[in-house]
Amino acid sequence: MLRIALVCLHTSPVDEPGSGDAGGMNVVVLHQAQALASQGHDVEIITRRSTPTGPAVLNFGDRLRLRFVDAGPAHPLAKGDHELYIGEFSEALSALGPYDVFHSHHWFSGMAALPVARTRGIPHVQSFHSIAADDSTPLSDGERAESPGRMAGESWLARESDALIAISEAEAHTIETRLGGSPGRITVVSPGVDSELFAPAAPALGSHESRRPYAVVAARLQPLKGLDLAIEAIASVPESIRPELVISGDASADFDGYIDELSQLASRRGIADSVHFIGPQSRQALAELLRSARVVLIPSHSETYGLVALEAAASRVPVVAAASGGLREAVVDGVTGVVLDSRDPAVWADAIARLLSHDEEADELSSRARERAETLSWARSADALLGVYTGLVSSVAVA
Incomplete structure (x- = not known):
């Protein structure tokens, strides 16, 4: 049995994805933690307290706990402001444990946990989930550094951590080329999906004849996610087959006013009545929303993977997805969905219209997508993590 600390400084894994700064990372951490605990390991997720009330620890069964520690004010912060409280969070971590391994998620967490791991002589594993881009890189439009120390901090973590977990081959390449991470310490651990919760609609409910079809975008509402392209694309679909656009998610404090910008865009394009902002959804509600959609759009400028796919x-x-980052791995072009190199709304509109107009093609893509998803479990993802953990812990024991 391993005693595993999963460190998530800036966001709690139990926050609903799409709310505030919660997103795919939250889903990955929580489900991997549950899978690790179900295999008999003692797992503690550690996050910053962002509300003044509530318990210090939430227990999810005998082997999985969520611990809230005091670091900075007990209220939500803009994501970039968390850098100010890394030191306090690190001090709080130093009083917890014992653990056999620290696994940090996002650079804030790594900056707090790596010094504690070094003091204790235990391994430190780092997952980035997103990586800052220098202004000179082609991705600067979509991924500017969120806080002053980020690029230096990520590079330090890539050099000094005992292992680096990437969620896709694309992210592994970025860790190596942008941050200088050694390829020998990088392991790609693909995410899983709950194929029982996210399941096809029953045949009677799956008929598209009785309702106006709709497309879905599910994401944190920020420019990086390319929501303007989704609106422009839907507006460019011929009116006779144009679907509604349902946008699930909310803007974080860093992007206050962004929903108004998107609403104004929809108004200018004449589709304000067809674009619906429904806020962040529970996992169950999101599953219901997805299974009745005709198409899911992922127009992000950058994604380390793209769990919604x-x-x-x-x-x-x-799925119709942008050819960015790990989306090329999450969606197999022409097999499980459509991957587009272009960000021209007309090109996206053509792809959407084709899926709406050619049921056989859409059904073939959907069937093969479901078959692939059924092979990607969270238990499989946890097994890959355990291979990394056990190798590091064994090396420490031998030393």
Whole structure:
């Protein structure tokens, strides 16, 4: 049995994805933690307290706990402001444990946990989930550094951590080329998907004849996610087959006013009545939303993977995704969905219209997407993590 600390400084894994700064990272951490605990390991997720009330620890069964520690004010912060409280969080970590391994998620967490791991002589594993881009890189439009120390901090973590976990081959390449991480310490651990929760609609409910079809975007509402492209694309679909656009998620404090910008864009394009902002959804509600959609759009400028693509696949719904980062791995172009190199709304509109107009093609993509999703479990993902953990812990024991 391993005693595993999963460190998530800036966001709690139990926050609903799409709310505040919660996103795919929250889903990955929580489900991997549950899978690790179900295999008999003692797992503690550690996050910053962001509300003044509530218990210090939430227990999810005998082997999984969520611990809230005091670091900075007990209220939500803009994501970039968390850098100010790394030191306090690190001090709080130093009083916890014992643990056999620290696994940090996002650079804030790593900056706090790596010094504690070094003091204790235990391994430190780092997952980034997103990586800052220098202004000179082609991705600067979509991924500017969120806080002053980020690029230096990520590079330090890539050099000094005992192992680096990437969620895709694309992210592994970025860790190596942008941060200088050694390829020998990088392991790609693909995410899983809950294929029972995210499941196809029953045949009677799956009929598209009785309702106006809709497309879905599920994401944190920020420019990086390319929501303007989704609106422009839907507006460019011929009116006779144009679907509604349902946008699930909310803007964080860093992007206050962004929803108004998107609403104004929809108004200018004449589709304000067809674009619906429904806020962040529970996992159950998101599953219901996806399984009845005709298509899921992922127009992000950058994604380390794109977990929603897997959830749509499990729901037997075709995806149209941007050819950015790990989305090329989450969606197999022409097999489980459509991957587009272009950000021209007309090109996206053509792809959407084709899926709406050619049921056989859409059904073929959806069927193969579901088949692939059924092979990608969270237990499989946890097994890959354990291989990294046990190797590091064994090396420490031998030393």
